[in-house]
Amino acid sequence: MDTGALNSYLPLYVRAFFLTVRIGWTGIALSLAIGIAGAFVLHFKVPVLSKVIKAYVELFRNTPLLVQLFFIYFGLPKAGIAIPAETCGILGLGLLGGSYMTESLRSGLDAVPVSQTESALALGFTKRRIFMYVILPQAVISTMPAVMANIIFLLKETSVFSAISLMDLMFTAKDLIGLYYDTTECLFLLVVFYMIMLLPVSMLGSFVEKKVRFGIYGDQV
Amino acid sequence: MDPILTVEHLHKEFDGYTVLDDVNMTVNPGEVVVIVGPSGCGKSTFLRCLNGLEKIEDGKVLLDGKIINPTGVDIAKDRQKIGMVFQSYDLFPHKTILQNITLAPVKVQGRNKDEAVREAVSLLERVGLSNKKDQYPRQLSGGQKQRVAIVRALIMHPEILLFDEVTAALDPEMVREVLEVVLSLAKEGRTMLIVTHEMAFARAVADRIVFIDGGRIVEEGRPDEFFTDPRTERARRFLDSFEY
Amino acid sequence: MSPVIESIGIDVLFKGNNMMRLLSGLMAALKISMISVVLSIVIGLVLGMLMTLNKPAIKVVSRIYLETVRIMPQMVLLFIVYFGATKAMGLNLSAETASIIVFTFWGSAEMADLVRGALISIPVIQYESSYALGMTGLQTYLYVIIPQTVRRLLPLAINLITRMIKTTSLVMMIGIVEVLKVGQQIIEANRKSSPNAAFGVFATVFLLYFIACWPISLLSRYLEKKAA
Numbered sequence: 001m002d003t004g005a006l007n008s009y010l011p012l013y014v015r016a017f018f019l020t021v022r023i024g025w026t027g028i029a030l031s032l033a034i035g036i037a038g039a040f041v042l043h044f045k046v047p048v049l050s051k052v053i054k055a056y057v058e059l060f061r062n063t064p065l066l067v068q069l070f071f072i073y074f075g076l077p078k079a080g081i082a083i084p085a086e087t088c089g090i091l092g093l094g095l096l097g098g099s100y101m102t103e104s105l106r107s108g109l110d111a112v113p114v115s116q117t118e119s120a121l122a123l124g125f126t127k128r129r130i131f132m133y134v135i136l137p138q139a140v141i142s143t144m145p146a147v148m149a150n151i152i153f154l155l156k157e158t159s160v161f162s163a164i165s166l167m168d169l170m171f172t173a174k175d176l177i178g179l180y181y182d183t184t185e186c187l188f189l190l191v192v193f194y195m196i197m198l199l200p201v202s203m204l205g206s207f208v209e210k211k212v213r214f215g216i217y218g219d220q221v
Numbered sequence: 222m223d224p225i226l227t228v229e230h231l232h233k234e235f236d237g238y239t240v241l242d243d244v245n246m247t248v249n250p251g252e253v254v255v256i257v258g259p260s261g262c263g264k265s266t267f268l269r270c271l272n273g274l275e276k277i278e279d280g281k282v283l284l285d286g287k288i289i290n291p292t293g294v295d296i297a298k299d300r301q302k303i304g305m306v307f308q309s310y311d312l313f314p315h316k317t318i319l320q321n322i323t324l325a326p327v328k329v330q331g332r333n334k335d336e337a338v339r340e341a342v343s344l345l346e347r348v349g350l351s352n353k354k355d356q357y358p359r360q361l362s363g364g365q366k367q368r369v370a371i372v373r374a375l376i377m378h379p380e381i382l383l384f385d386e387v388t389a390a391l392d393p394e395m396v397r398e399v400l401e402v403v404l405s406l407a408k409e410g411r412t413m414l415i416v417t418h419e420m421a422f423a424r425a426v427a428d429r430i431v432f433i434d435g436g437r438i439v440e441e442g443r444p445d446e447f448f449t450d451p452r453t454e455r456a457r458r459f460l461d462s463f464e465y
Numbered sequence: 466m467s468p469v470i471e472s473i474g475i476d477v478l479f480k481g482n483n484m485m486r487l488l489s490g491l492m493a494a495l496k497i498s499m500i501s502v503v504l505s506i507v508i509g510l511v512l513g514m515l516m517t518l519n520k521p522a523i524k525v526v527s528r529i530y531l532e533t534v535r536i537m538p539q540m541v542l543l544f545i546v547y548f549g550a551t552k553a554m555g556l557n558l559s560a561e562t563a564s565i566i567v568f569t570f571w572g573s574a575e576m577a578d579l580v581r582g583a584l585i586s587i588p589v590i591q592y593e594s595s596y597a598l599g600m601t602g603l604q605t606y607l608y609v610i611i612p613q614t615v616r617r618l619l620p621l622a623i624n625l626i627t628r629m630i631k632t633t634s635l636v637m638m639i640g641i642v643e644v645l646k647v648g649q650q651i652i653e654a655n656r657k658s659s660p661n662a663a664f665g666v667f668a669t670v671f672l673l674y675f676i677a678c679w680p681i682s683l684l685s686r687y688l689e690k691k692a693a
Contacts, residue, residue: 063671
């Protein structure tokens, strides 16, 4: 491997890394916000809204991010909605992830046994308090592994951002390979930076899974 | 009369911890031996050593004078002669009651399917469950499942039956229906080795009581002697714990 | 043609054989997914069974393999195989072959993990009661363990198909002409006559993927409910 090439490409990769991380985690934050809202709507069976959320979840769980991004980035401007590439990436990842998070969090809320609510009612808790102190904490803990798996999945999905000309890690690698043909070096750096991005999260995920010992392995993709 | 089952100097460890220590026992044809003892004394492990579900560190188990080797080529054949019923019944959830019972005779013993079905139905009649034959295990109560598990063992025509706390997981009202089946098997002269916590039942069914504590046989004898006048202090304390 | 249809650019799809081209692009992606799914299921079954054996060497290797697949984006793997193999080993892989290799590598790991999970979820006592009835190891697998495993596995394996279909959308990034690429070509060719084609075409692609995946998702969910 050519260390000179590695050194000269490194700054480009670092810049791309931070861009990818920024878009990735902002998208994940958005997906969590959507997921929490969606899960509440489904759990409490809010009329009309829960139908809308269900349709949204089905639509985004059953289409690839790449296609979603193409529609948002290239299609929507023709309908008068132009969104900058970076916002597109965040929005796309947030919408895709939101559909997964909604499902995971909802099943966590639904999985808390009715007897928990009943015994809390018997103790004289109000419904709101039961939700805050009894249902929510249990649901959050039991869905942690699924949420972690979703986060890992979403971080991996950031690799398609280059398709809407965001200068992320993939874009940088592809660009440099095209320009200088240092394929080995470029791919090596690509792998290294994705490892830096994902390995800690993956290890945290395994740790959480062991802690929670919940029998499901996320429900990503 | 040669014994059906002989256990010589059986020694069993889990991770260096001795569970069974120098256990010796013989079971003669038609004899019903009941093993009692405190929880964790090793009595269930003892049963599992007999049909090779557990490897043993030392000693031997002989069936009809032939050594049972858990890793030997004949182990599957030997196990056909030893029927075993577990505490948690463990029917196969994906098969109907009838299929649960006929699977092994047809697939393992290569018996004619019609013949196996006929025998299964008549055995089910005997335990009062012939109307359940096309249902799945999840549709049955615990006591019913346990009776099916007994039938599943019986249809193999075993020489000896092992019962491992077969009523421990049952609701009190279901215990009786299972014990009655076991009692009727004893009456027809089956050879059985029973681990149980039901002392009244043990007394009624046993020809001989074996008391195990701390992985060793502490005392054995006729049930009337054991229950009215145990010889050892440990057996006395064990029996006292059942009175309140 | 109504002005609405023109203004949102759906009109291009009715010109010439554009719709057929789009569909055949989808077929190209589906073909790659199907081949990869079949290979993944077969390889995954074998690997999953191996992983339940208590062999340290198998444990270490499978752990590294699963962790690689868990953290490396399929895009990165695709690049490594497509560009890297050409360079490093002098292999001249076609883009299709490279995709099938990568998706099978990924799918087999997913499948193996599912198989392993399903196998270890069968209680030990199911094995023991089979042995107690005199069954051999093979008979126990055949009549007791595998039938129960398949029930739990089927919905998950079917779910893997939809994931595979969605993931194959990536192949356009290494130059395979699939539905997105065909879409781009159509938009490009009709830039003057239908300037808004991007909206209609990509909306259609979006829907096409949904139509391909949704029924499979529903089937998977139905089977999952039935198995429970």
